[in-house]
Amino acid sequence: MIKPQPIKPCFHCGLPIPNQLDIHVHINGKNEAMCCYGCQAVAQSIVDSGMEDFYKFRTQPSLKADKIVPEFLQQLKAYDNPQVQKHFVTDGSEQIREVSLILEGIVCAACVWLNEQHLNALPGVISANINYSNNRARVRWDNNRITLSEILESITRIGYLAHPYNPDRQQVLIEKEKKQQLRRIGIAGVLGMQIMILAVAMYTGEWWGIEDTFNQMFRWVSLAVTAPLLLFASSPFFTAALRDLKNKRVGMDVPVALGIGIAFGASVIHTIQGSGEVYFDSVAMFTFFLLSARYFESGARKRTAEATEALLNLQPAIATKLIVDSDGVFDHQKQLSLSVAELAIGDYVLVRPGEHIPADGSIVEGTSGINESLITGESLPVTKTIGDDVIGGSTNTESPLVIKIDKIGDDTVLASIQRLLDEAQNRKPAIAKMADRLASKFVTVILLLASLVAVYWYQTDPEHWVAITIATLVVTCPCALSLATPAALTAASGQFAKLGLLPASANALETLSKATDFVFDKTGTLTQGNIRLVKAVSLDDSPVENHLQIAAALEAGSEHPVARSLIQAAGENTDAGAPIKVSQLDNKAGQGVNGMIENTQWYLGNINYINQICEQHFSASQLAEQQISEMTLVALATDKKIFAVFAFDDEIREEAPALIQKLKQQNKTITLMTGDNKANALRIARKVGIDHVYAEMKPADKLAQVQSMQQRGAIVAMTGDGINDAPVLAGADVSIAMGSGTQLAAAHADLILLSNHVEHLYTGYQISTRTLKIIRQNLSWAFGYNLLAVPAAATGHVDPWMAAIGMSASSLFVVLNALRLTRS
Amino acid sequence: MESLYLLVPLALLIAVGIVWVFLWAVKSDQFEDLEGPAHRIIMDDDDKVKEKTDHESTDKKQ
Numbered sequence: 048m049i050k051p052q053p054i055k056p057c058f059h060c061g062l063p064i065p066n067q068l069d070i071h072v073h074i075n076g077k078n079e080a081m082c083c084y085g086c087q088a089v090a091q092s093i094v095d096s097g098m099e100d101f102y103k104f105r106t107q108p109s110l111k112a113d114k115i116v117p118e119f120l121q122q123l124k125a126y127d128n129p130q131v132q133k134h135f136v137t138d139g140s141e142q143i144r145e146v147s148l149i150l151e152g153i154v155c156a157a158c159v160w161l162n163e164q165h166l167n168a169l170p171g172v173i174s175a176n177i178n179y180s181n182n183r184a185r186v187r188w189d190n191n192r193i194t195l196s197e198i199l200e201s202i203t204r205i206g207y208l209a210h211p212y213n214p215d216r217q218q219v220l221i222e223k224e225k226k227q228q229l230r231r232i233g234i235a236g237v238l239g240m241q242i243m244i245l246a247v248a249m250y251t252g253e254w255w256g257i258e259d260t261f262n263q264m265f266r267w268v269s270l271a272v273t274a275p276l277l278l279f280a281s282s283p284f285f286t287a288a289l290r291d292l293k294n295k296r297v298g299m300d301v302p303v304a305l306g307i308g309i310a311f312g313a314s315v316i317h318t319i320q321g322s323g324e325v326y327f328d329s330v331a332m333f334t335f336f337l338l339s340a341r342y343f344e345s346g347a348r349k350r351t352a353e354a355t356e357a358l359l360n361l362q363p364a365i366a367t368k369l370i371v372d373s374d375g376v377f378d379h380q381k382q383l384s385l386s387v388a389e390l391a392i393g394d395y396v397l398v399r400p401g402e403h404i405p406a407d408g409s410i411v412e413g414t415s416g417i418n419e420s421l422i423t424g425e426s427l428p429v430t431k432t433i434g435d436d437v438i439g440g441s442t443n444t445e446s447p448l449v450i451k452i453d454k455i456g457d458d459t460v461l462a463s464i465q466r467l468l469d470e471a472q473n474r475k476p477a478i479a480k481m482a483d484r485l486a487s488k489f490v491t492v493i494l495l496l497a498s499l500v501a502v503y504w505y506q507t508d509p510e511h512w513v514a515i516t517i518a519t520l521v522v523t524c525p526c527a528l529s530l531a532t533p534a535a536l537t538a539a540s541g542q543f544a545k546l547g548l549l550p551a552s553a554n555a556l557e558t559l560s561k562a563t564d565f566v567f568d569k570t571g572t573l574t575q576g577n578i579r580l581v582k583a584v585s586l587d588d589s590p591v592e593n594h595l596q597i598a599a600a601l602e603a604g605s606e607h608p609v610a611r612s613l614i615q616a617a618g619e620n621t622d623a624g625a626p627i628k629v630s631q632l633d634n635k636a637g638q639g640v641n642g643m644i645e646n647t648q649w650y651l652g653n654i655n656y657i658n659q660i661c662e663q664h665f666s667a668s669q670l671a672e673q674q675i676s677e678m679t680l681v682a683l684a685t686d687k688k689i690f691a692v693f694a695f696d697d698e699i700r701e702e703a704p705a706l707i708q709k710l711k712q713q714n715k716t717i718t719l720m721t722g723d724n725k726a727n728a729l730r731i732a733r734k735v736g737i738d739h740v741y742a743e744m745k746p747a748d749k750l751a752q753v754q755s756m757q758q759r760g761a762i763v764a765m766t767g768d769g770i771n772d773a774p775v776l777a778g779a780d781v782s783i784a785m786g787s788g789t790q791l792a793a794a795h796a797d798l799i800l801l802s803n804h805v806e807h808l809y810t811g812y813q814i815s816t817r818t819l820k821i822i823r824q825n826l827s828w829a830f831g832y833n834l835l836a837v838p839a840a841a842t843g844h845v846d847p848w849m850a851a852i853g854m855s856a857s858s859l860f861v862v863l864n865a866l867r868l869t870r871s
Numbered sequence: 872m873e874s875l876y877l878l879v880p881l882a883l884l885i886a887v888g889i890v891w892v893f894l895w896a897v898k899s900d901q902f903e904d905l906e907g908p909a910h911r912i913i914m915d916d917d918d919k920v921k922e923k924t925d926h927e928s929t930d931k932k933q
Binding site: 104261 | 872875879882883886889890893894897898902903904906907910911913
């Protein structure tokens with residue numbers, strides 16, 4: 048009797064420990080069990096460097112540590128190459144160098160602490176700082192005492208992975224801009240407080256009485272403090288307003304600048320005159336609130352764009368090039384590590400398991416599973432072999448591959464995805480353009496209104512006219528109006544990218560959410576686009592399985608898709624008998640194969656090939672009877688008689704029926720249009736649940752049909768395979784192309800589905816409706832707020848400081864509302 | 872009330888000091904990582920770790 052032992056998790060990573068494995072590390076006075084040698088090595092080196100406290104502090108189990116393979120360490124050496132280093136290392140002096148690292152495997156704050164302690168304890172490391180919020184490290188080291196590869200290796204030793212990274216110029220600019228914004232907010236805050244103190248003194252003085260000399264002194268001091276605040280902190284409003292006026296536009300900074308300008312100007316005049324109100328406190332507060340709102344807003348907008356930024360980090364920094372000798376053959380032994388930027392078209396690179404593929408290319412050696420999840424959203428690795436195209440940035444998961452590079456730099460799929468996303472986010476859809484036009488008209492109206500208000504109140508209440516005019520100028524919030532749409536769109540396209548849906552045109556989202564009719568192409572859209580055995584017919588008395596086994600034996604060595612599906616089908620039906628031996632196998636390319644099995648010469652091939660060889664011939668009626676006449680057919684025969692015929696067809700995508708059903712539930716009309724024959728089209732339509740079918744259609748017919756649907760008032764969303772269906776896609780209101788990665792550049796569609804999950808189309812539809820809903824909420828908020836606030840201010844019910852808060856809160860609300868899209 | 876002639880300039884001087892400190896803080900990346908220090912202060916048991924690795928790590932093993 049074996050007593051079942053309670054499963055104890057690994058002390059390091061928390062995964063269950065396999066039976067019979069008994070390895071321990073002595074940590075904090077106790078022997079702790081480990082699940083693998085990788086975790087053991089990592090835990091041991093953490094203990095050895097005196098940082099066992101890590102295990103006390105951490106709040107999450109660490110990631111499972113893999114054993115370090117020698118190839119990996121070999122690859123790290125490449126980072127010592129000065130040519131490679133120049134891309135991301137900054138030389139302080141000759142030997143003091145600095146690098147930014149992205150750390151992988153950080154799960155909680157203790158990990159950061161551990162890495163920092165560990166790095167700082169390395170001899171030769173001058174300083175190491177890790178940012179808790181973005182897991183990036185800055186390391187300075189003395190190249191005489193330690194090399195970069197040794198630093199990276201030592202991080203691996205404690206169970207983390209570090210890549211050097213090169214912050215691009217735009218990033219640097221953004222960081223700089225952020226600092227400048229912070230400075231402005233800080234100065235506006237500190238100086239604003241001084242001004243408020245004096246303002247409180249003056250207000251109470253107004254109530255309780257104040258000596259005129261002191262009152263006047265406070266005014267002059269306020270003026271002295273407000274002037275630098277205005278010059279430094281408020282300057283962005285003035286420069287933006289000036290730029291707008293120069294371009295003969297009225298942007299949203301115009302009323303802001305005008306409001307601040309009038310308030311300050313009036314206050315200065317009143318101070319010099321020694322009578323009348325001053326508004327220095329309003330100037331300070333307004334500047335402070337508006338700057339803070341914009342700061343949070345840009346932070347929030349940055350978060351909405353994070354999903355797209357993730358793509359940028361996919362490209363690896365270094366690659367292993369195989370050197371080609373004089374006959375044009377590469378040599379596995381002659382490896383050269385270099386930075387990806389130095390790769391050229393035609394180079395052969397070695398990609399080891401676990402590494403990213405450095406650029407687009409095709410496999411020339413090896414077969415492996417490739418994980419393209421970050422590009423296509425598809426989570427499972429795809430098996431690829433010699434001749435298949437691979438996308439730069441995807442991960443090799445199983446075995447080493449040799450890849451011939453055929454695209455680099457801006458031509459790669461990753462770069463074009465990035466470009467499409469950038470463009471989609473920058474181009475403004477119709478609804479945003481409308482909002483922009485409205486906002487600009489709105490500003491004009493407000494400026495007119497403000498001058499009317501000024502004139503009116505100057506005559507009725509000369510003491511308060513400045514305050515009321517300022518409030519009117521300031522309280523209006525055209526920013527909410529013009530932010531409402533872009534903020535939501537940026538968030539939505541990030542969500543789309545996560546699904547592997549690429550919005551390539553500005554109006555895609557808007558139109559998709561309004562679509563009433565969904566039209567689908569068949570091949571490659573609702574079906575897989577790869578061939579599968581659907582029917583095997585025996586033409587004599589013996590069961591068809593026997594024939595299938597013979598056919599599979601004849602095709603055993605072939606890589607043709609038909610052959611592969613035959614072998615697969617035979618494998619499913621096999622009863623594990625002895626394998627059939629084939630001799631004198633001969634392959635007639637494009638026609639068929641023949642071979643000898645137990646003294647019988649067998650032929651397997653297409654109908655023409657069999658008709659040439661065999662005495663018996665196929666008749667059209669025979670095929671029609673079996674309903675296979677339009678499928679791909681392969682027959683098995685001897686020279687006398689045909690024994691069996693196999694029909695191949697395309698497999699329906701698993702998610703297609705669910706997609707159709709969900710769309711139907713939304714009361715959408717679903718139509719199938721295909722160039723395929725009627726029987727086949729009807730069969731597929733029945734299986735996925737489509738009611739309207741148009742078969743045997745040429746591209747022009749499809750287009751005509753779509754146009755007639757549009758005339759009936761339908762908004763048509765067409766899904767097709769991008770290249771063959773180009774004219775129809777162009778004619779539809781919104782087009783979705785199935786872009787299998789490498790054809791991306793050629794596909795012209797509003798949306799490109801990079802993954803094979805057609806169901807994501809429905810999720811995309813949901814996101815687009817949600818986005819439109821949020822845009823509508825935002826716009827109605829912006830209108831509602833202004834409709835209430837402007838009359839209130841114009842009639843003198845709003846103080847300038849209330850106006851400042853109201854306006855800042857309004858634009859913040861819009862951005863936060865858009866952020867909801869990034870959740871769920 | 873004449874003390875105001877001293878106190879107001881003094882307040883302004885302090886404000887200038889605060890602005891200077893703030894600008895220095897922005898310049899030296901004090902606002903780059905707002906989460907880290909909170910964790911660091913709890914976990915960092917001073918220089919114990921460093922000493923240990925410098926002196927003991929070789930003889931501590933086995």
